Amino acid sequence: LGSGDILVFLPGEREIREAADALRKSPLRRHDEILPLFARLSNAEQHKIFHPSDTKRRIVLATNVAETSLTVPGIKYVIDTGLARVKRYSARAKVEQLHVEKISQAAARQRAGRCGRVSAGVCIRLYSEEDFEQRSAFTDPEIIRSNLAAVILRMAALNLGDVAAFPFLEAPDQRYINDGFQVLLELGAVEET
Structure with a gap:
């Protein structure tokens, strides 16, 4: 990859923590700043993503909140895992559950578009075009x-x-x-x- 920061979409906090640990241990990423972003982080930790570094590449690991809710200065690359944690209610069990599911084509297009970025960039999908074509066109309404x-x-x-x-x-x-x-x-x- 060329210069510019990276935004990686992951389904949840556990996956973000695991990826952050793996990246911090990688000798290839020792000069990068790894920035997790999920709801349970303190405000100070969450706001770190809005302060670009002049010396280090930043790798922001985020949930699907970054699809529509955030624009992060410096993001040039998006890595799309194609997954998100989605709340679904089970009438039989009488509980709401968070399932990791494949995102819809519309969500994938959103991630590939300008989501998280202030300018044009590159999106790398970690799933095939065939997989993309088999996904539902839109996310189920809440x-x-x-x-x-x-x-x-x-x-x-x-x-x-x-x-x-x-x-x-x-x-x-x-x-x-x-x-x-x-x-x-x-x-x-x-x-x-």
């Missing part, structure tokens, strides 16, 4: 992969009518609506009527 109890409660408070009849852009499955009502009934937040 409304169809979340627990709907809070949405239902807010809609009831705003008198928006029947949740099942509401004109969502991407309507959630009826079983998730039923599950949301069941959770609210168990909590005593709504009545049967």
Whole structure:
């Protein structure tokens, strides 16, 4: 790679910590500044990515928050692992889980575009074009992969009518609506009527 800093997309904190440890131990990267970026870091640690170094190449290891939420000065290269940690609700188990999943084609294009950078750059995907073509076109909307109890409660408070009849852009499955009502009934937040 030529000059310029590197942004690497990894699915979560554990993968970021492991990659940071491996890079710090690598003799090829001993002159680079390795900067992890994930939610549990202190504000001071997170803000280090916004201060470019004149002497060292920076390698920023980030979750998918850097796809749309950040622009980091000095980033020239993006390395896309093609993975992200995605929250999904299981109506059967009644829990929200964070699964590592392949990102959609739209998210991959976002990563390859100007995400994280202030100027044009290079994106290196760590997966094949065939793999890219087999991915879903877009990321599933959060409304169809979340627990709907809070949405239902807010809609009831705003008198928006029947949740099942509401004109969502991407309507959630009826079983998730039923599950949301069941959770609210168990909590005593709504009545049967």
